[in-house]
Amino acid sequence: MAAHHAPTMAVPTDAQLIQAQADLWRHSLCYFTPMALRCAVQLGIPTAIHRLGGTASLSDLVTALSLPPSKTPYLGRIMRLLVTSGVLASHKEGIYSLVPLSYLLVDGVFIDGEASQVAIVIAATSRHYLDAALGLADWFKKDVAHPLPAPFEDVHGVMILEESMALLDPEADKVIHEALAAHDHMGIGTILRECHDLFKGLDSLTDCCGGDGTTARAIVQAFPHIKIHVLDLPKVIEKAPPSDAVNYVAGDLFHSIPAAQAVMLKLVLHFWSDEDCINILSHCKKAIPSREAGGKLIIIDIVVDPSSSGPLLETQLLMDVLMLTCTRGRQRDENDWSSIFIKAGFSDYKIIKMLGARGVIEVYP
Numbered sequence: 001m002a003a004h005h006a007p008t009m010a011v012p013t014d015a016q017l018i019q020a021q022a023d024l025w026r027h028s029l030c031y032f033t034p035m036a037l038r039c040a041v042q043l044g045i046p047t048a049i050h051r052l053g054g055t056a057s058l059s060d061l062v063t064a065l066s067l068p069p070s071k072t073p074y075l076g077r078i079m080r081l082l083v084t085s086g087v088l089a090s091h092k093e094g095i096y097s098l099v100p101l102s103y104l105l106v107d108g109v110f111i112d113g114e115a116s117q118v119a120i121v122i123a124a125t126s127r128h129y130l131d132a133a134l135g136l137a138d139w140f141k142k143d144v145a146h147p148l149p150a151p152f153e154d155v156h157g158v159m160i161l162e163e164s165m166a167l168l169d170p171e172a173d174k175v176i177h178e179a180l181a182a183h184d185h186m187g188i189g190t191i192l193r194e195c196h197d198l199f200k201g202l203d204s205l206t207d208c209c210g211g212d213g214t215t216a217r218a219i220v221q222a223f224p225h226i227k228i229h230v231l232d233l234p235k236v237i238e239k240a241p242p243s244d245a246v247n248y249v250a251g252d253l254f255h256s257i258p259a260a261q262a263v264m265l266k267l268v269l270h271f272w273s274d275e276d277c278i279n280i281l282s283h284c285k286k287a288i289p290s291r292e293a294g295g296k297l298i299i300i301d302i303v304v305d306p307s308s309s310g311p312l313l314e315t316q317l318l319m320d321v322l323m324l325t326c327t328r329g330r331q332r333d334e335n336d337w338s339s340i341f342i343k344a345g346f347s348d349y350k351i352i353k354m355l356g357a358r359g360v361i362e363v364y365p
């Protein structure tokens, strides 16, 4: 006879049902917020508000953006959603202004030498990402052999950031690379200001997977005596802007990492599986001297704080599901980090600072 289990939850009250229905609508429809954001960015609304002196009415925007005046009330409805979700501000009815988030979406605004973050919005709301996310349930049902392809690969037949993506859809590939650069480049200025001691006393540093050297050039500008090697794939190094300040090395981090007093992995490990990370970290260990000689790894990556709550944790978890959907990597909490450091042969680590969703970690041999 089947066992009867007591219901785990009492039947909701009418008040709870009314609230639950509203919450369900919000959870099912909240994807319209990024869609409204995409629409605003594609129309150029943040740039128009900035050029209009920081505030704009609906009719100012319609004129500045050459939209048909008949669309004014519809634009007002999109703007209302963007104000409610904190993307724009409206201190006076019908007058809109920028907040720091929308300031990041103004054309021609440079923060720490980096251009706007528009590409992040365009890539994250693009058909390729949405198709991959729509394929999640099918992906879960498939029992695929190791290495497990990400849903993005499952749906599109190529891994994100893989060269063949450019053959499949050159425009999408360009947007994804621009999003990667926008995501990764922003923040080195803050790191240099907030974690000055991180690089103090170093005579050499390898920026492992340092891309086109943007981060390395910022570090060497602040610490001119540090000799910096930038390791990345040959196709990336070939296109890097020439610089006397950094030594570009075309190679593969799974094979060899240029020796230095410290090796930095900034926004690299979240792309890779635990197994790959342990392999990468073991190579890094061979590239640095002992702790006594000042050897260390510098890891800048998300450190999920499961004990926190609110928008920061939600951001970290959304970034984790982005990684699940598009890569073979994941975002890690302190226990996850500690476990891969130990498995790669390191003796100790210290989380130097949390900068928003990201953490700055020193790892010692």
Ligand SMILES: C[S@@+](CC[C@H](N)C(=O)[O-])C[C@H]1O[C@@H](n2cnc3c(N)ncnc32)[C@H](O)[C@@H]1O
Residues within 6 Å of the ligand: 180, 184, 185, 208, 209, 210, 211, 212, 214, 215, 231, 232, 233, 236, 251, 252, 253, 254, 265, 266, 267, 268, 271
């Ligand atoms: C997420 S980006 C790193 C961002 C960069 N550290 C920064 O802070 O701007 C990842 C980089 O890893 C590089 N990469 C991927 N596979 C690699 C490999 N096997 N060896 C070396 N570099 C690799 C990519 O070309 C890309 O530039």
Ligand SMILES: COc1c(-c2ccc(O)c(O)c2)oc2cc(O)cc(O)c2c1=O
Residues within 6 Å of the ligand: 119, 120, 121, 123, 124, 125, 176, 177, 179, 180, 183, 184, 267, 268, 270, 271, 322, 326, 327
């Ligand atoms: C291109 O992928 C996107 C990343 C990303 C992927 C892999 C990495 O190793 C990274 O360091 C970054 O990150 C973001 C972050 C966003 O907020 C929005 C995005 O669209 C993306 C990417 O598309």
